[in-house]
Amino acid sequence: MAAAAASSSPPAAITCRAAVAWGPGQPLVMEEVEVAPPGPMEIRVKVVSTSVCRSDVTAWQSKAQPDLFPRVFGHEASGVVESVGEGVTEFQVGDHVLTVFIGECKSCKHCVSGKSNMCQKLGLERKGVMHSDQKTRFSAKGKPVYHYCAVSSFSEYTVVHSGCAVKVGLTVPMDRVCLLSCGVSAGLGAVWNVANVSKGSSVAIFGLGTVGLSVAQGAKLRGASKIIGVDTNSEKQEKGKSFGVTDFINPDELTEPVQQVIKRITDGGVDYSFECVGDTGVVSTALQSCSDGWGVTVTLGVPKTKPEVSAHYAFLLSGRTLKGSLFGGWRPKSDLPSLVDKYADKEIQVDGLVTHDIPFSEINKALELMLENKCLRCVIHMPQ
Secondary structure, eight states, X not given: OOOOOOTTSOOOOEEEEEEEBOSTTOOOEEEEXXXXXXXXXXXXXXXXXXXXOHHHHHHHHOOSOGGGOSBOOOOEEXXXXXXXXXXXXXXXXXXXXXXXXXXXXXXXXXXXXXXXXXXXSSOOOOSSSOTTTSOOSEEETTEEEBOSTTTOOSBSEEEEEGGGEEEEOTTSOHHHHGGGGTHHHHHHHIIIIIIOOOTXXXXXXXXXSHHHHXXXXXXXXXXXXXXXXXXXXXXXXXXXXXXXXXEEEOGGGOSSOHHHHHHHHTTSOBSEEEEOSSOHHHHHHHHHTBXXXXXXXXXXOOOSSOOOOOOOHHHHHTTOEEEEOSGGGOOHHHHHHHHHHHHHTTSSOOGGGEEEEEEGGGHHHHHHHHHTTOOSEEEEEOOO
């Protein structure tokens, strides 16, 4: 349906199909949308594969920003560069890329610090527009259609800032590597970069979804001796073992608080705990599961409600540390290529996290599976 612009002339607007959300929680509707040409320092990408992340579902259901509809969600994606905007030298038409929900300008205070991935120019976008001009690149039925995280991959074509894309090799499987643009990288980075888990240590992971299992994998690769998986779904136990979980606890089957059980079986608490649920109450539980003196808790989840975290000051006074993690601390352009190489060399496991492959026309089925907790990652395949 879409017509690619000729390479000898400036890119023109194209039309394609996108799964549009017209309101919070409403089923996505396949619409014909117009996708504007890429602006300066932007690229237009033909999406090949996109996976459904829990944060897509949370934002889709949320009524906190009712003005940001209609909207195209999706951010965990791979694709092929279709056209480039003025000033783009890093990418060429035909390059394979991953989209990323935070960028790296390499020139702001945070990017040059070497201490942070919180780019001041291309950070997490919450207004449903592009970073550069605060406008959208989508329209449908004469109305602007808003973006999500400046990616919007639930569309056959999308426009992203060139700082929010990472080039990958032509031989890397696009329908699996897309998971590295968010969930898998977030879990591995939380272990390796944020917590810096040490060999022989003990770890507790709250929530064994894609992110939690990636935390387990990262802890195993770091040589952790005890990796405790905590989940209310006992069916996650076997999957957890394949990613490194050594002990499994279902809190619903206990007669005492889970933190007490963890402290008892680890002689006072784990060295590291990770909250991967998106529940600030679980953050407190994870903090209480840590050891006095040196225990570190890392929170990765995006809460659906009650964003405030509460904890008794004594847990911090006794030497515990609470840290947050966005995208595992990875700087997208500087660090993500090394993770892609690890996947290509079979040093990290990604394929086992994909539980469903679904055609774009059935994208609502993927949302239903996520809501029913019947999947890890559903990969959406665009028509080629």
